[in-house]
Amino acid sequence: MADAITITFGPLGSAGRGDLVVFVGDDLALGGAARDVLGSGGADLVARAASVEKFKGRSLSALVLPAPAGIEADRLVVVGLGSDKDRAKIDWPVLGGFTAGKVSGRTARVVLGANGAPVTAENAAEFALGARLRSYRFDRYKTKKKPDSDENGGTTLHLLLSEHEAAAQAAKAAEAVAEGVVIARDLINEPPNVLYPEEFARRASELTKLGVEVEVLEPARMRELGMGALLAVAQGSVREPRVVVMRWNGADSAETPVALIGKGVVFDSGGVSIKSAGGMEDMKGDMGGAAAVVGTLHALASRKAKVNVVGAIGIVENMPDGGSYRPSDIVTSMSGQTIEVINTDAEGRLVLADVIWHVQSAYKPRFIIDLATLTGAIIVALGQDIAGLFSNDDDLAARITAAGEATGEKVWRMPLAPSFDKAIDSKFADMKNTGGRHGGAATAASFIKRFVNDVPWAHLDIAGVGMSSNATEINRSWGAGWGVRLLDRLMREHYETK
Numbered sequence: 114m115a116d117a118i119t120i121t122f123g124p125l126g127s128a129g130r131g132d133l134v135v136f137v138g139d140d141l142a143l144g145g146a147a148r149d150v151l152g153s154g155g156a157d158l159v160a161r162a163a164s165v166e167k168f169k170g171r172s173l174s175a176l177v178l179p180a181p182a183g184i185e186a187d188r189l190v191v192v193g194l195g196s197d198k199d200r201a202k203i204d205w206p207v208l209g210g211f212t213a214g215k216v217s218g219r220t221a222r223v224v225l226g227a228n229g230a231p232v233t234a235e236n237a238a239e240f241a242l243g244a245r246l247r248s249y250r251f252d253r254y255k256t257k258k259k260p261d262s263d264e265n266g267g268t269t270l271h272l273l274l275s276e277h278e279a280a281a282q283a284a285k286a287a288e289a290v291a292e293g294v295v296i297a298r299d300l301i302n303e304p305p306n307v308l309y310p311e312e313f314a315r316r317a318s319e320l321t322k323l324g325v326e327v328e329v330l331e332p333a334r335m336r337e338l339g340m341g342a343l344l345a346v347a348q349g350s351v352r353e354p355r356v357v358v359m360r361w362n363g364a365d366s367a368e369t370p371v372a373l374i375g376k377g378v379v380f381d382s383g384g385v386s387i388k389s390a391g392g393m394e395d396m397k398g399d400m401g402g403a404a405a406v407v408g409t410l411h412a413l414a415s416r417k418a419k420v421n422v423v424g425a426i427g428i429v430e431n432m433p434d435g436g437s438y439r440p441s442d443i444v445t446s447m448s449g450q451t452i453e454v455i456n457t458d459a460e461g462r463l464v465l466a467d468v469i470w471h472v473q474s475a476y477k478p479r480f481i482i483d484l485a486t487l488t489g490a491i492i493v494a495l496g497q498d499i500a501g502l503f504s505n506d507d508d509l510a511a512r513i514t515a516a517g518e519a520t521g522e523k524v525w526r527m528p529l530a531p532s533f534d535k536a537i538d539s540k541f542a543d544m545k546n547t548g549g550r551h552g553g554a555a556t557a558a559s560f561i562k563r564f565v566n567d568v569p570w571a572h573l574d575i576a577g578v579g580m581s582s583n584a585t586e587i588n589r590s591w592g593a594g595w596g597v598r599l600l601d602r603l604m605r606e607h608y609e610t611k
C-alpha cells in the first residue's frame with residue numbers, strides 16, 4: 114500500500130503548527146532542545162500534568178496535552194523514555210513506531226534527543242524506519258473508510274535534530290528497507306485469487322526496475338530441469354506454478370553469490386490430505402518466505418548494497434482435485450532422489466527441495482538461507498514471536514541469530530540430528546515427506562537437508578512469525594513481513610564489500 118506517512122528531517126528549533134513531540138526520562142526532565150522550544154514554563158507544565166495524569170515517564174508511555182499558550186502547536190505529546198538504564202538501550206524503530214502511533218493521521222514536529230542525550234543520524238534513521246512500518250495498513254479492499262477515523266489522513270513527521278543532514282542521508286537506506294518490508298507485507302496480505310503464482314511472478318519481476326535480473330521459469334522449463342517434486346504439488350491447481358530467480362549483482366562479478374530461497378505456496382488447502390476448515394483462510398500467508406526474499410532483494414537493490422545475491426522462490430498453489438498428487442505417490446525430485454508422498458499437506462518441503470537443488474547447481478552459492486512457513490510444529494515449540502533456525506554451520510547460525518537480536522526478528526536454534534533424518538526413511542522410496550508427529554519441525558528440516566550439498570545452509574521455519582502476526586509498535590498488519598530486516602542486516606554486517 115502507498116505510504117500513509119511523510120517524514121522529513123530538519124534542524125532543532127524549526128517552527129510549525131500541528132503536534133509537538135518531546136521526550137522525557139523517568140525524572141520528567143526536559144532535554145535542552147525541548148526546553149528551548151517550550152520555554153521556562155514547559156518543565157513546570159509537564160510536571161503538573163504528569164502528576165494529574167499519573168504519567169511517570171516510563172519507557173513507551175505518553176502524555177498528551179493541549180499545547181501551552183505561546184507555543185506554536187496544537188498538542189504537546191510527551192513521550193517517556195524510562196530510566197537511565199532504559200535510555201542506554203533505546204530500540205529506535207520501536208520508539209519511532211510508538212511515537213507515530215501517538216500522532217497518527219496528524220502532523221507533528223518531533224524534538225529528538227532528551228536530557229541532552231546525543232541522537233545520532235543512524236538513530237534518527239531507525240526511528241523513521243519504525244514510524245514508517247507503524248503507519249503501514251492493508252486496506253486496498255475496503256471500499257468504505259470510516260468517516261472520522263484519523264486513519265484517513267496521512268501522518269507527517271518532521272524529525273528535528275542537529276545532525277539532520279546526515280540523518281536524511283542515513284534514512285535513505287532505512288527507507289529502502291522499509292519499502293522492502295512493505296512489499297513483503299502486501300504480498301502476504303493479498304488474497305490468493307488475486308495473488309496466484311503468475312501474478313506473484315509478475316510482481317517479483319518489478320524488481321527489474323531496480324537493476325535486478327529476473328528470470329521466470331514456466332512449467333515446461335521446470336519439467337526439463339526435472340523438478341518433479343515441485344510440479345507434483347502444483348498439479349492439483351488450475352493455476353500454473355512459477356519459479357522466479359532474482360539476481361542482484363551489487364559487488365564485483367568475481368564474488369560468489371549468497372542464496373536466499375523462499376517457500377511460496379500462495380494457498381495451502383492441504384491438497385487431498387485436506388486441512389480442516391477452521392483457520393484455513395490463514396493459508397494465504399503460506400508464501401511468507403517467498404515474500405521475505407522478494408522484499409529483501411528490493412531493499413538490497415534499492416540501497417545498492419555491494420553484495421551478489423541470488424533470490425529464488427517456488428510459487429505454487431496446493432489444491433485438492435482429480436488431478437492432484439496423492440498420498441502413496443512416489444515423485445522424483447530434480448536431485449534424482451525419490452520421495453514417497455505420505456501427506457500432501459507436507460508440500461512446502463517438496464517445493465524447497467527442487468528450488469534449492471536448482472540454485473545450488475546453477476549458481477554455486479557461498480551459502481544458502483531458506484525461509485518457509487513450513488510446520489505447525491514450530492509454532493507449538495516457539496510461538497509466534499520467534500522463528501526456528503536449523504543450520505549445518507555454526508558461524509552462519511551465530512550471525513543470523515545476532516542479526517535477529519539486532520533487528521528484533523528473533524530466531525532460536527533448533528537441532529538437526531540423525532534420529533530426525535532416520536524418521537523420514539521410506540519403505541518404498543529414498544525418503545518420505547513426513548516423519549510423524551514427533552519433532553515435526555526437525556524432521557521437516559532434515560528433509561530439506563537431504564537436498565543441500567556440502568555448503569553452509571540455514572533453514573528458517575517462519576510458520577509462527579510469517580503470518581497472523583501479533584500487533585507491535587512497528588506492525589499492525591496481519592503479515593509482518595518478517596525476515597526482510599534480519600536479512601538486510603545480515604548482509605550489511607557481514608557480506609557487503611566496502
Ligand code: BES
Binds near residue numbers: 458489
Ligand atoms: N503451511 C503449513 C504449515 C503452517 C501451519 C504454516 C500453520 C502456518 C501456520 C505446512 O504446509 C503444513 O501443512 N505442514 C504440516 C506438515 C505435516 C502434514 C507433516 C503441519 O505442520 O501440520
Ligand code: MN
Binds near residue numbers: 381457458460461
Ligand atoms: Mn501444508
Ligand code: ZN
Binds near residue numbers: 378381461486487
Ligand atoms: Zn504449507
